[in-house]
Amino acid sequence: MSPPSSRARQDAAPAAGSEAPMSALEDLRIVDFSRFLPGAYASWIAADLGADVIRIEHPRELAKHKAMFGSDEDPNAATRRRARPTYTRNKRSLLINPGHDQARAVLHRLIAEADILIEDYRPGVLAKMGYGYAEMAELNPRLIYCSVSFAGQTGPYASRPGHDPAALALAGALSRLNGLPTPTLPGLQVADVLAGCHATIAMLAALQAREKSGRGQHADIAMSDASMPLLMVTMGRHDDLDALPPPGGAWHPKGGVWECADGGWLCTTDMEPAYWARFCAAIGRPDLVALQHDVAQHPAVEAELKALFRTRSRDDWFALLSAAGTQAMPVLSIAEALADPHNRAREMVRDVPVAGDDRPVVQLGLPFHLSASPPRAPIAAGMPGAESAAILEALGFDEAARFALEDSGAFASEQGAGR
Incomplete structure (x- = not known):
């Protein structure tokens, strides 16, 4: 076994152009x-912003995902690569069983050189x-350990398990999220994304603190905690939350979602x-202007607006209200949103190349822009373990050690252990 390199970060990592600004x-x-x-x-x-992110792909967890979501079942490898989601791109993959005795030496060496776990x-x-915070902090005192x-x-x-909707339920957000008196499962991953955003903030804050202290720390992010800020505005507007009326009650002219003649929907927020x-x-x-705060007239105003919006198509209403400078927007389907010229201009929709496939895969872009530190070019993730050999070599494991x-079963190809 050859000695490990001190910090060989870029082996098999997505390469940026030499003249490109630093991420x-x-x-x-x-x-x-x-x-x-x-x-x-x-x-x-972090990966889109240039960090060298190494995904630890546990064979057992991959099997769980197959069972839960039916992923990676297509026998065509290119199709399976296309199915790898946005959040796997620009990362390297090490397919390894963390619980295997022989794997600990590999992962401890990797973590000893890392900034964040x-x-x-x-x-x-x-x-x-064998990878708890206390043990890893002793191994690498500068490590930021994000749970x-x-x-x-x-x-x-x-100690409770739970996914996105349960976190929203614990936070009190699920009771009002759909705007209806009866709660329902959300159609999007609200708590998941909120928790991911707060984890990003926590990691960056811990990195800044490390600049002063020289030491890492444990960042503890709960999906339920991350969902509770959704309550802030409602809490601020109601003194007695026990008497809070259910959502979806009386309409107020602060806006609405209106069905149009063609079956499309338009959202207005002219509050x-x-x-x-x-x-x-x-x-x-114009006679409705004076009725904005006349609560007794709101049911009649709402009924008139519902009838009015059913007289034109969604796009006709959008054109008319846009010309008037109001806050109307069409309720786009996901397919429409991905094709929308504004979202394309903002680079929120990216055509990402896939190795072994002539067709790019459509993925989301980074949801913010830095004027002097652009994100790296998006590269779709390969299959689990695609970079395993290069990562191990950079850590000092020669060919004999890798074999x-x-x-031993610690380091496996997607088809199974052994060479």
Whole structure:
């Protein structure tokens, strides 16, 4: 076994052009144990910003995902690569069983050189495998150890399992999220993305603190905690939350979602008096301006607006209200949103090349822009373990050592252990 390189970060990493501006997080290495969206979202942001993110792909967890989602079942490898989601791109993949005795030496060496570790297991699970915060902080005192879990590392529910809707339920957000009196499962991953955003903030804050202290720390992010800021505005507007009326009650002219003649829908948010006046003038009903705060008249106003919007198509209404400078927007389907020229101009929709396939895959872009530190060019993820050999070589494991790891079952190809 040859000695490890001191910090060989870029072996098999997505290469940036030599003349391109430096990405914001280009000098960071992140070891990513996450299996689900919250942790993977945070490491995706970092990877797009230039960090060298190494995904620890556990064969057992990959099998779980196949069972849950039916992923990676297509026998065509190119099709399976296309199915790898946005949050796996620009990352390297090490296919290894963290719980295997022979794997610990590999992963401890990797973590000893890392800046950040991200994990999303239930509290205590990763520690049982030999990668808990206390042990890893002793191995690497500068390590920022980011734990993303359902309900956090402390509290009565810390050991409970749960996914996105359950986190929203615990936070109190699910009771009002759909705007209806009866709660329903959301159609998008709200708590997952919120937790990923807060994990990103926590990691960057810990990095800044490390600049002063020289030491890392444990960042504890709960999906339930991350969902509770959704309550802030409602809490601020109601003194007695026990008497809070259910959502979806009386309409108020702060806006609405209106069905149009062609079955499309239009959203309006003209709540400021000046915008409400523009809206009323544009639809030919200036008489409604004075009724904005006349609660007794709101049911009649709502009924009239519903009838009015059914007289034209969605796009006709959008053109008319846009010309008047109101806040109307069509309710786009996902397909329409991906094709929308504004979203394309903002680079929120990216055509990402896929190795071994002539067709790019459509993925989302980074949801913010830095004027001097652009994100790296998006490269779709390969199959699990695509970079395993290069990562091990950079860590100092020569060919004989890699073969020994394969034979032990610690380091496996997608088809199974062994060479």
